[in-house]
Structures are given as structure tokens and as C-alpha cells.
Amino acid sequence: ARITLRQLLDHAAEHDYGVPAFNINNMEQALAIAEAADKTDSPVIIQASRGARSYAHDVMLKRMMDAIIEIYPHIPVCIHLDHGNGPATCMTAIQAGFTSVMMDGSLEEDGKTPADWDYNVGVTKTVTDMAHLGGISVEGELGVLGSLETGEGDKEDGHGAEGKLSTEQLLTDPEEAVKFVKETKVDALAIAMGTSHGAYKFTRQPDGEILAMHVIEEIHRRLPDTHLVMHGSSSVPQDLQDIINQYGGEMPQTWGVPVEEIQRGIKNGVRKINIDTDNRMAMTGQIRRILSEHPGEFDPRKYLKPAREAMTKLCIERLEQFNTAGHA
Numbered sequence: 001a002r003i004t005l006r007q008l009l010d011h012a013a014e015h016d017y018g019v020p021a022f023n024i025n026n027m028e029q030a031l032a033i034a035e036a037a038d039k040t041d042s043p044v045i046i047q048a049s050r051g052a053r054s055y056a057h058d059v060m061l062k063r064m065m066d067a068i069i070e071i072y073p074h075i076p077v078c079i080h081l082d083h084g085n086g087p088a089t090c091m092t093a094i095q096a097g098f099t100s101v102m103m104d105g106s107l108e109e110d111g112k113t114p115a116d117w118d119y120n121v122g123v124t125k126t127v128t129d130m131a132h133l134g135g136i137s138v139e140g141e142l143g144v145l146g147s148l149e150t151g152e153g154d155k156e157d158g159h160g161a162e163g164k165l166s167t168e169q170l171l172t173d174p175e176e177a178v179k180f181v182k183e184t185k186v187d188a189l190a191i192a193m194g195t196s197h198g199a200y201k202f203t204r205q206p207d208g209e210i211l212a213m214h215v216i217e218e219i220h221r222r223l224p225d226t227h228l229v230m231h232g233s234s235s236v237p238q239d240l241q242d243i244i245n246q247y248g249g250e251m252p253q254t255w256g257v258p259v260e261e262i263q264r265g266i267k268n269g270v271r272k273i274n275i276d277t278d279n280r281m282a283m284t285g286q287i288r289r290i291l292s293e294h295p296g297e298f299d300p301r302k303y304l305k306p307a308r309e310a311m312t313k314l315c316i317e318r319l320e321q322f323n324t325a326g327h328a
């Protein structure tokens, strides 16, 4: 069944679990997530970015979401817009059948310029005012994602801050978080504490210096009833780096967010955990392996099926680790 983010995260808070939000761009990823949710009896958040919407088309995404709900009617699915960059993008997502939208006003509409307070509150409130009238949930973001090691925003995929960021920008201020939630009435709040999108988050195993989980604890203490969201939460597992590199890939050594840190977050109000990179790597590792072991192969199903299975396996692991399993 289709449910909103609010419904799902209220249930998660009541039962002390977190919900992974997995990104999709195509049928293989949609089916992989749904299979994982089905096998573990889990509710799940399937999210699509603006990039996914232009890659797959809104009509295709909508029909894929409808298909998942028809194939697995017993699985609660929240259909979420990841990183909406303005009210118009959020409204067209709602028209396309999303039950939840992220209005990411931490950056201006260009996706590059860190926004000021009035801009972020203004656009976010515009979206909550409209979305809530239709029973749609809204995620907002306060603070800018980026590295505490280098002061750089995301670089890889075109939605990250340009130029050097200060520690104040990179860490959500707990007092401001209280004000932001009160003024915007968001259903969930994404916070910044040193993670960034993509595979290259940390140059070493992260500690409290570069992954500031204490910020989450401080925000949760002041906002015990607000659902917190962690972006850039891929763990970038070593075995996935290794398989990609073993079969011709060239990914420099890197570190992601340890699952134990996310589990610590879940004890402190984190309810939505965004994961895309780990699934991209799981699929790519298998595609590289199959094509390298069977260079004569040219039927896409031969490599997409193992890719899908690797993604299902990763999704199952996270659904179990976040204690989502069994809560469908």
C-alpha cells in the first residue's frame, strides 16, 4: 500500500526503528528494493531524484511505483521526491503521484549556492503549506552537506555547494533546528553532520571529528518528536570497492558511514536513512564481474539479474540492520 512519509516515520518512532530510503532510476532498482522489503516484511521508502525524473520520465516512474504497489500490496511504500530544489519541482512530483517530497532549501535553486535562513524557511514553508493541504509529507533540510575534512560540498553529481564551507555551515545548529521545524512545520528534518553524497565521503575510517553524530544527539534532545533524516548514508563497503576494482574498475580507496553510527543515530531520532551509492556499487560490481568473466555475453538480463540480486541483498542487510524488518 502507498503511505506517506509522516505515517511511516510516526510508526518507526513508536517502534524504535529506522527506514532506509533507497533511490531508483529504473525497473531493476525498483524491483530489487520491493523484493528486499517483501523478503523481510518491511515498509520502505523509494525515492527518486530530479535526475531520476529526467532519466526515466515521470510517467514511467509513476507506473513503476504503481506496479510495485500492485505486485506487493502488503508492503507499505512511501514514494518520495529526493532533493526537490524548489516549490515547482515539489508540486509536479505530487502531481506525478509522490506521497512525500523533499524541499531542499539548504541550497538555492541552482543547487550550488548555500541559502540564507529566509530563503530556506520561505521555500520550505511554501511547500509544506501546499503539500499538507493534500495530505502529502514534506522533508526539509537545514545545514549544508559536505566534508568536515576538506570543507568541500558534494562534487560528483551536480547538487553540492560550491566553494569552501565553514564548520558552522557543515553542522546543523540545534537551536536553529528547533526554530526551523516550528516555522516550517516539516514532517522530517534532514541535518548536516559531515556526510556527503557519493562514494568519497571520508579519506579514513571516520571518527567523531569528521562524522559529528553528537550533533544528532543534541538536536534529538531539543526536538524529541521530530523525525531526523541522514543523507549521504552509504557505508561504501570494502567488499564492494574490491569487487569493482578486481574486475577493471578504478575506484580509489574510500570510507563511508559505518552502519553502527547509523544505528546510534536511530537511537537518537534518526528515522530516514538515504542510501543510493551502496546500491549503485552493488550493481556495478556484478555487471563488471559478469562482463569480464563472460566477454561474449550480450543479453542485458544476464548481467542485470545478478546486479538486481546484489542490490536486493544490500537492501535486505540495511532493512535488518535498521530494525525495519518485520514492521510491514
Ligand code: G3H
Pocket: 023, 049, 050, 051, 052, 082, 083, 157, 159, 197, 198, 276, 277
Ligand atoms: O542525492 C543524491 C542521490 O544519490 C541521487 O543522485 O541526483 O545523481 O540521481 P542523482
Ligand code: 13P
Pocket: 023, 082, 083, 196, 197, 198, 199, 230, 231, 232, 233, 234, 235, 274, 275, 276, 277, 278
Ligand atoms: P549516498 O550517496 O551516501 O548513498 O547518499 C544518498 C542520498 O543522500 C540521497 O539523497
Ligand code: NA
Pocket: 047, 081, 082, 083, 102, 139, 274
Ligand atoms: Na530526501
Ligand code: ZN
Pocket: 083, 197, 231, 232, 274
Ligand atoms: Zn541526499
